[in-house]
Amino acid sequence: MLVKCTTASRHLYFQGLHPEPSLDHRLRSALLRRLGLRFEPSWKAAVKATLLIRNIGQLATPAGTDAVRGSSMDRLTVIKDAAIAIDLERIVWVGPEADLPPIDDPAPNEIDALGRTVVPGFVDSHTHFVFGGYRDEEFLWRAEGVPYMEIHERGGGIATSVNATRAASVDELMALAGNRLARMLELGVTTVEGKSGYGLDLETELRQLAVMSRLSSLQPVDIVPTYLGAHSIPMEFKGDPSGYVDYMIATVLPRVHEQSVARFCDIFCEKGVFELEESRRYLEAAAALGFKLKLHADELYRLGGAGLAAETGAISADHLLKADPVDLVKMANAGVVATCLPLTAFVLREPYPDVKAMMTAGCAVALASDLNPGSCYSQSIPLMFAIAVLYMGMSAEAALTALTLNGAAALDLAGDRGSLEPGKLADALILDAPSYRHLAYHTGMNIVDTVIKRGKVVSIRS
Template sequence: MTGKKLLIKHAAELITCAGAAPKKGAAMADIGIISDGALVAEAGKIVWVGPTDDLPPDSEEQCEVIDATGQCVMPGFVDSHTHMVFGGYRPEEFFWRLAGTPYLEILERGGGILNTVQATRSASLAELKDLAARRLENMLAMGVTTVEGKSGYGLDLDTELRQLAVMDELNREQPVEIVPTFLGAHAVPPDYKGRTDDYVDYMIKEVLPAVVRQGVAEFCDVFCEQGVFSLAQSRRLLAAAKNMGLQAKLHADEIVSLGGAELAAELNACSADHLLQASDAGIAALSQVRTVATVLPMTAFCLRESYARARVMIDQGAAVALATDYNPGSCFSHSMPLVAALAAIQLNMKPAEIVTALTINGAAAVNRADRIGSLEIGKQADVVILGYPSHLYLVYHAGMNIVDKVIKHGRLIWNKSGRKQHGKEQ
């Protein structure tokens, strides 16, 4: 399709989600539906959007034309929280948890995050890259056009840089856009047991400067949690990262109500993620800032934990995004259909709010709302076409992948046959 314009016409619904900032509160239900909609893209950008009857004359000349009759056209999904670059798997641990085995016993059996750290440290760049590339193809098939990827399975200098290098290479070689995040503060490695402050010092003095010199990571994240990294330690690390040019993200209030949401608001972090145990004060704080509350319902589902209070967050005026938390431990799934179903059934989110949370708010959670996440003139032409006429089917056809076509930078790159149409444009 290189050199041609793209025209999508006769969409039963064309959903714009227009905006260049996170949609907050009641605004999340405003998704801008155009009936019998059309879109024209050129050179990777959207140049026209509106009703098909209003298309400019000769719109189909020199265009690749997609007739979306009976289908819903919407922005590409943004999965704004994943741990997609890792070595090894932990299937036994999943069933240990279901049987009620305590986490400390799982660690004694060789499970937990340190299991993945060992496997990732042992894997070469080529091995990690091959694994991640296959995962990205599966994400693409579910309509994901942009994905955030975290390091954090090295907890040392070399492996953290290797994970980020994998993302950098894949960003150039395949169509799904990757947003790299440095998560060196994912856990405390055994050689720093009982010396968490020393590990934070190591991150700040040795690892962060090397990450910045590498020039791949855009964000610094930290697992701010009881028994992992305290509020003070998280604040110190993120302040240092900000001084070095990285934006802040937080794993916040996942296991206990520690005050992570309040810290994220205090730091004007780009996002605060998990939030299963976020306090009323934390939710109120998030509603006053642009920090996106990223909820990860599949993790609660897999862990049999209570869900984040997304309904309260929206009703109080916060901006909510939805993401998968794809990782080899607590959520070995990148199913956007399951995320959408859980958001409606367990989080009590409205269908339109779910669309917003998967698109423009997901884009805002990775600081890209000015470029992606909506279908409007000047935005990147990242588009998903559903096999049904309405966005309601995202939830109604519960847990099923209803994506028919995926377009990235104005180029058709996947269709329902599961076969990629084009490689990444050079």
């Protein structure tokens, strides 16, 4: 269901920037415009802007400063013939171009959207983009049907990535990760979460996080760093997951906190890796240091990770392929974002997440790529969007919400980005399409033409 605003965006007027004009006033204004007369209604206060995006055929955005839950994800604000006024990094006005208020001097730069569609920048809230080495041979083994344990016996699995990442220098990781970020930007990603987790030791985990910190100042995509030392059990602690948790709590978490290189801590809460009690102990220690929490939960087994996410006040729980419906309700009640990773299920040929169950439970659902060297070497937003609509039963409106505002909420950033509203960061995409629905309809194709990040054009194809 759409909330269409074709003459005046009631939602945006309620942002407190303008009183809503009377119907009589609007009709007089429209008549004078049709007569070709210049007229600025008295209710329009001038705004200061450094950039105007004009001639937007369709503007589509979720709304609000918090995650959108359940069936509300199926609603967008859609404005025809729209414009956006931006002052430096922030949006100051959004609405029908016919209602654009006067702009203070000096005159701003302008972008002609050529009647195309504008949506918020995408927020990819779950990736592992800093790693060394590749596992393409393992990918083909899996495609041939080789079981996981046999792949492990052949030398595959996460240990391959750990060894390659430990051996990589900062400069090597910078080059590899920088190239991946550049491709994300072309696909419309303006904010990305990045996890460590391919070192499983103090030195390499800090190196991965340092790479993210350095890249943050060298390219336009905002990076939200997550410490994921609890990704697997390293060889040094083989058979002793509890001992490895003790090591992280005593040695690694304090150093990561001291250096301020991660906002989140994450753990792979899974049978045979980190069980519930080990995960709880680790998460409580991380929270005590001030880290915000995330979980890889209930991907392979119904262990109860989704319920633990609710119990510990995590910002998000991710994967959730086997999550208990009761735990989904607990997540919804606790405000935990349910992050679905369709590309991983696609690559592993596993059933897709039950988004309908999550939305029925009242969860806010986010979509993310899970870019990583093993189970999902892909950051393809177009493929992910198509899978969400074609195979997971999401509406185009829900998928766009999941990839923008709810992705921001999964990083605790919904108050700052994820929608095109006054006060938020000016992160916007111009699509080479007449409607946002083409994100699914033009299946698997990148239709992002122009990327605007913090009020600046940072990528353009046409």
